[in-house]
Amino acid sequence: MNMKHRWIAPLLVLALLAAGPLQAKEVSGPAPDFTLKTLDGKNIKLSELSGNVVMINFWATWCPPCRVEMPKLNDLYNKYKDLGFVLLGVNVEQQEQPPRNFLRKRPVDFPILMDKGNDVSKLYDVVAMPTTVLVDRSGNMRYLHQGYKEGDEKIYKKMIKQLLRE
Amino acid sequence: MSKFLILPLLLFLTACSSVEPWVKPYERAHLADPIMAFARDPVSNNYIYHVYDAREGGRGAGTATGGGCGCN
Amino acid sequence: MRAKAGVAPARQPGAVVAATDSVLRRLVGLCLLSLSVPVSAAVLPEDRADLLYHSYSGGGADINGPSLLLRKKFAEDFSVTANYYVDNVSSASIDVVTTASPYEEQRTEYSLGMDYLRNRTILSLGYTNSVENDYIANTYSFGISQDMFGDMTTVSLGFIYGDNTVGRNGDSNFEEPTKLRDYRLSISQILTQDLIVALTLETITDEGFLNNPYRSVRYLDPASSRGYSYQAEVYPRTRTTNAVALRGRYFLPERSALSAGYRYFTGSWGIEADTWELGYTLPWGEDWIFEFSYRYYDQTRAEFYSDLFPYRDAQNFMARDKEMSSFTTQTVGAGVTWYFEENGAGFVKRGTLNVNIDRIAFDYRDFRDLTVTGVAPGEEPLYAFDATVLRLWLSIWF
Numbered sequence A: 001m002n003m004k005h006r007w008i009a010p011l012l013v014l015a016l017l018a019a020g021p022l023q024a025k026e027v028s029g030p031a032p033d034f035t036l037k038t039l040d041g042k043n044i045k046l047s048e049l050s051g052n053v054v055m056i057n058f059w060a061t062w063c064p065p066c067r068v069e070m071p072k073l074n075d076l077y078n079k080y081k082d083l084g085f086v087l088l089g090v091n092v093e094q095q096e097q098p099p100r101n102f103l104r105k106r107p108v109d110f111p112i113l114m115d116k117g118n119d120v121s122k123l124y125d126v127v128a129m130p131t132t133v134l135v136d137r138s139g140n141m142r143y144l145h146q147g148y149k150e151g152d153e154k155i156y157k158k159m160i161k162q163l164l165r166e
Numbered sequence B: 001m002s003k004f005l006i007l008p009l010l011l012f013l014t015a016c017s018s019v020e021p022w023v024k025p026y027e028r029a030h031l032a033d034p035i036m037a038f039a040r041d042p043v044s045n046n047y048i049y050h051v052y053d054a055r056e057g058g059r060g061a062g063t064a065t066g067g068g069c070g071c072n
Numbered sequence C: 001m002r003a004k005a006g007v008a009p010a011r012q013p014g015a016v017v018a019a020t021d022s023v024l025r026r027l028v029g030l031c032l033l034s035l036s037v038p039v040s041a042a043v044l045p046e047d048r049a050d051l052l053y054h055s056y057s058g059g060g061a062d063i064n065g066p067s068l069l070l071r072k073k074f075a076e077d078f079s080v081t082a083n084y085y086v087d088n089v090s091s092a093s094i095d096v097v098t099t100a101s102p103y104e105e106q107r108t109e110y111s112l113g114m115d116y117l118r119n120r121t122i123l124s125l126g127y128t129n130s131v132e133n134d135y136i137a138n139t140y141s142f143g144i145s146q147d148m149f150g151d152m153t154t155v156s157l158g159f160i161y162g163d164n165t166v167g168r169n170g171d172s173n174f175e176e177p178t179k180l181r182d183y184r185l186s187i188s189q190i191l192t193q194d195l196i197v198a199l200t201l202e203t204i205t206d207e208g209f210l211n212n213p214y215r216s217v218r219y220l221d222p223a224s225s226r227g228y229s230y231q232a233e234v235y236p237r238t239r240t241t242n243a244v245a246l247r248g249r250y251f252l253p254e255r256s257a258l259s260a261g262y263r264y265f266t267g268s269w270g271i272e273a274d275t276w277e278l279g280y281t282l283p284w285g286e287d288w289i290f291e292f293s294y295r296y297y298d299q300t301r302a303e304f305y306s307d308l309f310p311y312r313d314a315q316n317f318m319a320r321d322k323e324m325s326s327f328t329t330q331t332v333g334a335g336v337t338w339y340f341e342e343n344g345a346g347f348v349k350r351g352t353l354n355v356n357i358d359r360i361a362f363d364y365r366d367f368r369d370l371t372v373t374g375v376a377p378g379e380e381p382l383y384a385f386d387a388t389v390l391r392l393w394l395s396i397w398f
Helices: A002-017 A064-083 A097-105 A119-123 A152-165 B002-014 B042-055 C094-099
Strands: A035-038 A043-045 A053-059 A085-091 A112-114 A131-135 A141-146 C048-058 C061-074 C078-091 C103-118 C121-132 C135-148 C153-168 C171-192 C195-208 C216-220 C228-232 C238-252 C256-267 C272-284 C288-300 C327-341 C350-368 C382-397
Touching (some): A053 A064, A053 A152, A064 A085, A064 A152, A097 A112, B042 C048, B042 C350, C327 C382
Parallel strands (some): A053 A085
Antiparallel strands (some): A035 A043, A035 A112, A053 A131, C048 C382, C078 C103, C121 C135, C135 C153, C153 C171, C195 C238, C238 C256, C327 C350
8 A cells, every 4th residue: 555655646746737837818808897886985987997908906805815916906006007007906895894994004096996796706707816807908808817926916017018008 | 545535536636627616716705714714723723633632542634624715 | 851759669670750641642743734734725824923832731741831833935836834842741640640650851843844836736745853752753744735626625635654763761772663654635625605514534554662661551460469460561563543524614694603523533453433523613893703612522442451451461462541441531612812913014914812721521431540549459430530721822924
């Protein structure tokens, strides 16, 4: 029994590692339109932002990588907002209190939209937390990034710069 | 006993991509809550299992892993 | 170091001060593997530091000490853990008191672990070294954890290899090796937004000198003034055990959690055990969490266990270790967690102060209390005692 077990584990490891790393996927098609209310009470409609590069980030306070990502997103927003870049933080929680508590201590400058019914999450087929979608100036989806690991903001930066140049 | 488990496990792993999840990632607020963790504090948990392992004849299968936010 | 009282008269020629509890405290690494196996496979555990003060007091034994854990991420995909653990032992337990003298000793344990994350897989490696004056344990662990089915299922495989040396105080020539192999499989499954279950299987085999070099068994001896005499215990040189456990956690409305679990244990030495666990976690306001637990454990004795053998060398294998007897333990526990920091923006992102107390009642069905004298051998009252376990710890996430 011991001899057989020696090779099972390494074999499993190789099989599982065979898949490639998570990177930004290229996607296409018009970005589905939606209207959501921000924490400030304003309504934001995606199609009205046409002409800007829009980054839609689905997040929640209970998701640790999402929390780590927020200040990085804030830096990106402040760096490129005057060049026609808009960042929408779509919170998928059912209540406003947890994101409000979180943002009170760690505020951001970009709008936070509440997707309480999860309609927009379903519309964009969110299968990972966090999920980041980049929409170009014509309103088409261009990149999809699932999850967040330290250093992913460099990928975002590259994609934003490219779309801003178009 | 472990030999018996390896084959079904491998079959399990190869079928992994075809099932549609019925709890979506954005529906995991409760599961990601720290009170739903099997072991909120590993150091404390391991200590109490150590107390039982040392004073009882039974051993093993003391902890479980899994759940959480399913992020990334 | 060990209190060096005189050797108990006329009980065992050449016997040294007993360390009857220490060998079976030595299941190092088996539990500590869990320090390096993460909660959910697709994310590395968060960076944290925990400082625990632990204390066990019962049946004449007092063991306490610190446990310090540090976990830190490096280079995006790696998370490293380091743990320092000490047991300060002051023992006057029933075995010690009846066959030798109270002693003190210290066990120190160092562990290092590393987790590597790639996509939905986490690979874990760990090493633990534990040292006390008559026992050295080296434990190596490997684990792999995989999320699948949309992250609703987590499958974990673990393997532990232990290479230990048993010594005997006062006998520098005594050095017996033992080897341990531990295979673990764990499958957790999210069933609903509020319910998760997990199945765990674990098979452990060990070989070598598996008993305690100080412990003895007793046999009826009409020639002795007490009516019984002692001889050294004899254990088989191999042991295989199997455990299977099913656990669940359920999220109740208004935010609280119910947990339940059952474990069935069986092994080649004949011990069969059932463990039932129930728990309730209740948050209070924003900053407090209360925890209540109950555990019921029942085991039947090892095949070669007897409180009193009929005569000397009655069997090939003989044990009188109360942990090999038939007994029940029942535990009632309560704990409090206080979040002194929840959404910190500085170095400390989150911080808790915690205390947990467990009261364990041990009730033996075929192990007798030999401190009671003036009774015929085998008529002594059955042994029972209560123990209190205290855990006090500080956790910070940074």
